[in-house]
Amino acid sequence: MNDYGFNTRAIHGGSDGKNPDNALNPPIFQTSTFVFDDIDHVERTMSFESDDYVYTRGNNPTLRLFENRMAQLEYGKGAVAFSSGMAAISSTLFSLLKLGDNVIIHRTLYGSSYTLATQLLPRYGIGYKLVDLTHLEELEEAIDQNTKVIYFESPSNPDLSIIDIREVVKRAKEEDIKVVVDNTFASPYFQNPLILGADVVVHSATKYICGHGDVVGGVAISMDEDYIHRLKFDYMCEFGGVMSPFDAWLLLRGLKTLGIRMKQHESNAMVLAKYLQENPRVRQVYYPGIEDFKGYDIARKQMNGFGAIISFEVEGGLEKAVKIVEGLQLIKLAVSLGDCETLIEVPAAMTHRGYPVEQLERFGFTESMVRISVGIEDVNDIIGDLDQTFRQVY
Ligand SMILES: Cc1ncc(COP(=O)(O)O)c(C=O)c1O
Incomplete structure (x- = not known):
């Protein structure tokens, strides 16, 4: 087999x-x-x-x-x-x-x-x-x-x-x-x-x-x-x-359906990572599929693809990050990842609450980091939802 x-x-x-x-x-x-x-x-x-x-x-x-x-x-x-x-x-x-x-x-x-x-x-x-x-x-x-x-x-x-x-x-x-x-x-x-x-x-x-x-x-x-x-x-x-x-x-x-789902997750993530990189309100994008991302070369060596989890930092810190996730209509504010639905969260307030907040940078992330698990919906709809919340917040 x-x-x-x-x-x-x-x-x-x-x-x-x-x-x-x-x-x-x-x-x-x-x-x-x-x-x-x-x-x-x-x-x-x-x-x-x-x-x-x-x-x-x-x-x-x-x-x-x-x-x-x-x-x-x-x-x-x-x-x-x-x-x-x-x-x-x-x-x-x-x-x-x-x-x-x-x-x-x-x-x-x-x-x-x-x-x-x-x-x-x-x-x-x-x-x-x-x-x-x-x-x-x-x-x-x-x-x-x-x-x-x-x-x-x-x-x-x-x-x-x-x-x-x-x-x-x-x-x-x-x-x-x-x-x-x-x-x-x-x-x-x-x-x-x-x-x-x-x-x-x-x-x-x-x-x-x-x-x-x-x-x-x-x-x-x-x-x-x-x-x-x-x-x-x-x-x-x-x-x-x-x-x-x-x-x-x-x-x-x-x-x-794992194989076909992963392909679709990843192809959406590549498009979304590019959108986030080009978004003037986004300060930093964390995604191994970005060529100048720190782990890109090792990811290419040991992985067959880059996955579909993207984290990013927005201009304006925690307050704006919260507004961004609260203003979404299609994308769900939820912990967990890997589902067909696109899920978004703020790790410091949700999945990573156990980390000492005053020392987050020592661990490689900040209070205002947003993590997105890119789903398999039509990618234009995912981008459209992010775009409307960015427009409202800024
Ligand atoms: C990377 C990683 N490992 C382990 C877990 C824990 O898995 P479970 O919630 O199924 O216990 C999670 C949950 O989010 C995770 O993201």
Whole structure:
């Protein structure tokens, strides 16, 4: 199946093509538990001699299909589905870190991931080091004998930092440090961190993988089958952040159109980035597809496209930024991203509230940054809406 193209794998990957009663689509196995033939069957299943199912918190055929498909799309050997992106991220970090260890994180991360690393992990004796990973010399300085994980997003949320995954991996491998990459912004369509050497890839499946704003889910993928087994049965299953079968089914449906959606998202984003660059009221545009953007060259090397999240700063600071987002008619003021609908937000007031507001510049963004998740509507309508709010505000 790995020889097939992305869209074929997104539709058929990880399945033997056979569904009960010759159904085109797989059923939703909406069951909490599974029935055994006898105690011998229990023994074989619980000792993993057989692939049969025990209980949905451990496994379920609909979840397994979603996991297998995600593993194919990210070129992994296995995947674990979770009830949310944060469940995937927290379980992965807990599985790789213990008392006395530290994790190196990039200075900009999704707000809850930042809180997890800087506030929750330290309560369990796990330290963190905040580094600008776009400067590899900072990574060099930060690594010590207790560093066990390097964790980052590329592109990062909300400032679209592009981190050279191959270079980070090269340095990490010298010290046996695990590299975990949140690939939510790129989706597996535009980037495959495992191919670049990362140990684990995590996604908020809530975003592009779903694509329709109707599921909260997460997934972690790795090339190490033993690790995936441990992550599933020692962490997901015991912490309990399992995905529901219905959500897995919706995500399988979302995946079928991931490729064509990402193409449309990106083509709209390229047009919108240009519009924002030419808008005299916009001071700065953050988008990896802009040739003079800081991460452009690395993005070209490690991605197959630039994604569709754009951040920008407007003239007049926070007050004007708020007016801009409040004056929109078509574009929705909402957290989350990756949906068919164009969504807009002010990170400092919304997704990144956990960052200390007086120190935002240290993290690469400001209070007045606006983030837009470019949807797949007709791009002229998206631009028309932005244009009317800009005209009203200025
Ligand atoms: C980059 C990134 N990672 C992880 C998450 C968390 O995902 P979830 O909301 O599915 O828990 C988000 C949510 O916005 C995100 O933007």
